[in-house]
Amino acid sequence: MQIFSTACPRNCYSTCSFKVHVDKGKVVNIDPHSANLATPEGVCLKGLAYIERANSPDRILKPLRKNKETNQFEEISWDKALSVISEKINYFQKEYGNHSILYYAASGMSGLLNSFSQKFWEMIGGATTMYGNLCWPAGLEATRLTLGENKHNVPWDLENAKLILLWGKNSAESNIQEMIPIMKAKEKGAKLIVIDPRRTPSAERADMLVQIKPGTDAALALGIAYLLIQTGQIDTDFIDKNVLGFKEFKKAVAYYTPATVAEITGIPSVHIYRLAEIIGATKPMTLIPGFGMQRYSNGGQTVRSLLALSVLTGNIGKSGACWHYANLQSYVFDKVKEPESYYPPKKQEGVFRRAISMAKLGEDMLKIVNPKLKMIWVERGNPVTQNPDTNTILKAFRKLEFRVVVEQFMTDSALEADIVLPAKNMFEQTDIIGGYWNPYVQLKSKLVEPAGEVKPETEIYYLLAQKLGFSNEKIKEYLIEPGDESVKQFLKNKLKEFPELKWESLKEGPQIAKNHEEIAFSDLKFNTPSGKIELYSKQAKQLWNLDPLPTYVPLIEDEKLSDEFPLHFMSPNTKNRIHSQFNNLKIIKLFSTEPFVMIHPDDSDSRNITEGDMVKIYNNRGYVKVKARLDFGIKKSCVALTNGWWIQDGASPNFLSKGRETDMGHGTAFHDNMVEVVKLLVEP
Numbered sequence: 123m124q125i126f127s128t129a130c131p132r133n134c135y136s137t138c139s140f141k142v143h144v145d146k147g148k149v150v151n152i153d154p155h156s157a158n159l160a161t162p163e164g165v166c167l168k169g170l171a172y173i174e175r176a177n178s179p180d181r182i183l184k185p186l187r188k189n190k191e192t193n194q195f196e197e198i199s200w201d202k203a204l205s206v207i208s209e210k211i212n213y214f215q216k217e218y219g220n221h222s223i224l225y226y227a228a229s230g231m232s233g234l235l236n237s238f239s240q241k242f243w244e245m246i247g248g249a250t251t252m253y254g255n256l257c258w259p260a261g262l263e264a265t266r267l268t269l270g271e272n273k274h275n276v277p278w279d280l281e282n283a284k285l286i287l288l289w290g291k292n293s294a295e296s297n298i299q300e301m302i303p304i305m306k307a308k309e310k311g312a313k314l315i316v317i318d319p320r321r322t323p324s325a326e327r328a329d330m331l332v333q334i335k336p337g338t339d340a341a342l343a344l345g346i347a348y349l350l351i352q353t354g355q356i357d358t359d360f361i362d363k364n365v366l367g368f369k370e371f372k373k374a375v376a377y378y379t380p381a382t383v384a385e386i387t388g389i390p391s392v393h394i395y396r397l398a399e400i401i402g403a404t405k406p407m408t409l410i411p412g413f414g415m416q417r418y419s420n421g422g423q424t425v426r427s428l429l430a431l432s433v434l435t436g437n438i439g440k441s442g443a444c445w446h447y448a449n450l451q452s453y454v455f456d457k458v459k460e461p462e463s464y465y466p467p468k469k470q471e472g473v474f475r476r477a478i479s480m481a482k483l484g485e486d487m488l489k490i491v492n493p494k495l496k497m498i499w500v501e502r503g504n505p506v507t508q509n510p511d512t513n514t515i516l517k518a519f520r521k522l523e524f525r526v527v528v529e530q531f532m533t534d535s536a537l538e539a540d541i542v543l544p545a546k547n548m549f550e551q552t553d554i555i556g557g558y559w560n561p562y563v564q565l566k567s568k569l570v571e572p573a574g575e576v577k578p579e580t581e582i583y584y585l586l587a588q589k590l591g592f593s594n595e596k597i598k599e600y601l602i603e604p605g606d607e608s609v610k611q612f613l614k615n616k617l618k619e620f621p622e623l624k625w626e627s628l629k630e631g632p633q634i635a636k637n638h639e640e641i642a643f644s645d646l647k648f649n650t651p652s653g654k655i656e657l658y659s660k661q662a663k664q665l666w667n668l669d670p671l672p673t674y675v676p677l678i679e680d681e682k683l684s685d686e687f688p689l690h691f692m693s694p695n696t697k698n699r700i701h702s703q704f705n706n707l708k709i710i711k712l713f714s715t716e717p718f719v720m721i722h723p724d725d726s727d728s729r730n731i732t733e734g735d736m737v738k739i740y741n742n743r744g745y746v747k748v749k750a751r752l753d754f755g756i757k758k759s760c761v762a763l764t765n766g767w768w769i770q771d772g773a774s775p776n777f778l779s780k781g782r783e784t785d786m787g788h789g790t791a792f793h794d795n796m797v798e799v800v801k802l803l804v805e806p
């Protein structure tokens with residue numbers, strides 16, 4: 123038995139390090155890795171489930187081809203699979219041009235080697251690609267506009283805060299490791315406040331839960347700002363020295379009186395006063411906004427409004443005082459920093475001149491012409507369940523002539539494919555990953571040989587390039603040769619620029635790059651056009667046509683559709699999945715057996731629904747049928763079904779969501795989504 127250090131490459135705040143026991147070529151045990159100061163107590167249940175995941179009998183281990191007559195998948199050889207794919211690519215290129223092929227990738231596996239996928243499509247002369255992102259860009263852009271860049275204090279500094287605001291973040295499920303410093307801070311006397319329409323496991327540990335009407339957080343934040351200014355509980359010195367636009371901001375927030383804010387947010391005004399009082403009086407404060415809350419049509423402006431509270435109270439650049447959105451300090455290899463990398467291509471030139479919107483995938487796939495899309499290549503993503511408006515996506519997929527999906531398991535997207543290629547897992551190829559919460563650069567080491575006939579994408583593309591008839595010289599210009607040695611060489615070359623990040627040390631555990639700031643912005647330098655914190659942002663107007671000041675903008679569907687569809691539909695994350703991953707494993711199914719919708723008893727009573735009834739959640743985009751779970755912990759007029767359930771399990775919430783971009787950053791406004799719920803009289 124051997125023990126190796128590695129790191130989790132899932133799209134999750136925590137990005138845990140762990141020690142993996144390997145016996146006879148198989149992963150058999152996973153232990154904590156104490157060198158990661160942010161994740162010292164070991165991995166979550168999902169992390170432990172990697173043992174089953176790596177060895178699961180359900181894994182796809184060979185290329186598969188759909189038999190058009192039986193609709194069943196049949197195993198084929200790699201040679202055959204790649205021949206079919208290269209013939210199709212040749213044909214579409216010749217008949218319709220490169221842009222008739224859509225290259226789609228999402229967040230299934232992080233790592234520097236992912237760049238070779240894009241390189242392949244560049245080599246063959248281009249393809250239609252994606253812009254925007256499903257996850258976090260509205261908040262990234264809001265932070266960039268205001269502070270100039272996305273960074274925050276190290277997670278363990280949280281224990282120095284005296285006030286922690288989990289605003290639309292449910293760390294106890296989505297960033298389990300964050301609860302460690304939060305609880306340490308509490309032991310030292312800090313207050314924890316949660317602002318969420320749901321009583322979440324994080325809220326269970328809080329001193330105060332404020333249940334807000336979805337999408338109205340900007341109004342609450344601006345209302346608190348108004349009270350802080352009124353009562354002089356702001357840091358005037360900090361503002362004078364570091365902030366642009368305070369005067370304009372002060373004038374604008376006069377509108378957000380407690381009575382107005384109570385009306386908009388559904389929060390009694392006494393709680394609004396109380397929040398302002400606590401925020402004004404308790405320092406240092408770390409404000410932790412979640413990503414869920416910015417996936418609304420007004421998400422970017424909402425995040426700017428919240429950030430104003432950290433700014434007004436001078437809670438920036440000090441220990442315990444922090445705006446804790448995303449920490450991109452470990453993204454040292456990225457030339458184009460997020461969120462700029464999500465902007466659409468600017469010029470109508472280059473091989474990737476055509477890109478479609480991540481948020482509007484289905485609609486754009488159907489709409490785009492000259493040339494129309496004929497083929498899709500999907501890797502590291504599950505767009506059928508994870509992108510909004512599943513019905514339109516299915517329609518768009520089924521309209522194509524040819525679909526390739528590279529996958530570990532038979533997801534709902536893989537089921538749509540003509541050819542499924544087996545994908546590597548985290549133990550089967552070495553790579554370097556960063557994190558967006560902890561500060562580490564980490565080596566995700568190859569620990570076992572790929573299972574069955576699995577090949578990593580780098581090798582798939584190499585072989586496909588050969589099939590397409592490219593010369594060895596050309597292939598070498600763009601791709602790396604199959605094999606561990608070339609991967610290592612590529613990664614070591616990447617590290618050359620960073621002498622402090624040594625290969626041998628990375629093999630032992632997480633490392634921190636030079637110039638990393640434990641306390642972000644302690645130099646009070648802000649990379650904005652004015653060099654100051656911009657409460658007033660001209661760029662907000664120039665780039666996104668928004669008010670230069672943070673404002674509250676009502677949700678689109680709340681305004682237009684609430685008569686017919688009176689319930690706010692939320693689809694947050696859940697503890698034992700990463701989006702659509704893990705729930706197919708037996709160990710996870712033990713804890714998470716079937717989808718259900720959480721509904722307030724007042725809302726269920728008026729609909730004659732009782733606990734465990736089958737209900738239909740619907741709007742004019744689609745419906746899902748699930749069991750009802752009655753819960754006083756959810757705000758009235760809100761219902762919640764966690765995202766990531768497979769259609770095969772009975773319910774993807776994205777049958778209900780609209781493909782719609784956020785106000786800035788080309789994010790995805792999943793949660794601006796109204797529905798109605800009815801009891802099903804006949805079991806489906």
Ligand SMILES: Nc1nc2c(c(=O)[nH]1)N[C@H]1C(S)=C(S)[C@@H](COP(=O)(O)OP(=O)(O)OC[C@H]3O[C@@H](n4cnc5c(=O)[nH]c(N)nc54)[C@H](O)[C@@H]3O)O[C@H]1N2
Nearest residue numbers: 290292296317336337412413414694695696697699700701
């Ligand atoms: N276990 C687990 N961890 C994960 C993930 C996962 O799938 N599973 N995914 C990872 C990824 S990619 C992401 S993006 C993050 C996301 O994780 P979080 O940032 O925590 O975001 P969400 O779970 O989407 O939403 C957090 C909370 O916001 C609340 N909320 C919804 N609407 C509103 C609103 O209008 N106002 C307020 N104040 N609250 C609202 C929801 O009820 C929910 O409890 O988690 C990461 N970590």
Ligand SMILES: Nc1nc2c(c(=O)[nH]1)N[C@H]1C(S)=C(S)[C@@H](COP(=O)(O)OP(=O)(O)OC[C@H]3O[C@@H](n4cnc5c(=O)[nH]c(N)nc54)[C@H](O)[C@@H]3O)O[C@H]1N2
Nearest residue numbers: 228229230231257501502503504508528545693701702765
């Ligand atoms: N309704 C609703 N929908 C949401 C959200 C929400 O809050 N509500 N949240 C959104 C957010 S924040 C996010 S980040 C997205 C996530 O959406 P996606 O990025 O699509 O993520 P996953 O569901 O994790 O699917 C990733 C897939 O990649 C596969 N995979 C893993 N490793 C590899 C690999 O090395 N190679 C290949 N080829 N495949 C691999 C996995 O098996 C999995 O099927 O979902 C979004 N969807």
Ligand SMILES: [Mo]
Nearest residue numbers: 133256257258
């Ligand atoms: Mo995400």
